[in-house]
Amino acid sequence: MDRCTGDAVAHVTGAKLGRRSLKFMDYGIMAATFVNLETGKAFRVISTEDARDLASHYAPEVLGKYEQQLEAYKRMPDSVLFRVEEVEVPLSEFDLPGPTRRKVSCNRCGQVVRDHREVAVNGDNLCQPCANGAYFKDAREVTWPEMNWAPVSGKQKAAGSKRSEPLSLRVQT
Numbered sequence: 691m692d693r694c695t696g697d698a699v700a701h702v703t704g705a706k707l708g709r710r711s712l713k714f715m716d717y718g719i720m721a722a723t724f725v726n727l728e729t730g731k732a733f734r735v736i737s738t739e740d741a742r743d744l745a746s747h748y749a750p751e752v753l754g755k756y757e758q759q760l761e762a763y764k765r766m767p768d769s770v771l772f773r774v775e776e777v778e779v780p781l782s783e784f785d786l787p788g789p790t791r792r793k794v795s796c797n798r799c800g801q802v803v804r805d806h807r808e809v810a811v812n813g814d815n816l817c818q819p820c821a822n823g824a825y826f827k828d829a830r831e832v833t834w835p836e837m838n839w840a841p842v843s844g845k846q847k848a849a850g851s852k853r854s855e856p857l858s859l860r861v862q863t
């Protein structure tokens with residue numbers, strides 16, 4: 691899930707998108723699955739929709755909607771806050787944290803596609819946007835003169851060298 695729960699899970703567990711230890715699935719459901727990569731055991735924790743409505747029952751003396759929810763969630767038993775399922779999570783080596791295991795270039799746009807996310811279409815390897823469409827549309831590559839700016843290293847600064855000449859602009863139509 692996204693929204694605040696996504697950040698909460700990342701913060702509490704230390705799992706990160708950048709390490710590939712956290713994956714985002716956009717189901718619109720407030721749930722998180724925790725997989726032990728050594729044992730394969732996995733548990734899916736699902737937020738109940740009841741907890742919010744029960745806040746006044748668990749913290750009747752607390753005024754303010756959000757203050758009451760905060761206090762009530764601390765008092766509620768796990769069984770009111772969550773349902774938990776033991777689940778199987780099929781994972782291939784291409785889903786795991788660690789370095790990229792495979793790279794291919796899309797035969798249409800040239801973009802490198804990692805870890806088997808390419809799609810085979812009539813013998814071509816295509817990236818998913820080329821094969822199936824994407825969440826964006828009408829992509830037009832843009833450049834600007836300052837795009838060629840690069841930090842000057844300490845040595846170059848000392849020698850008084852100027853910024854390198856801009857490379858020629860590339861515009862893809």
Ligand SMILES: [Zn+2]
Nearest residue numbers: 796799817820
């Ligand atoms: Zn492509």
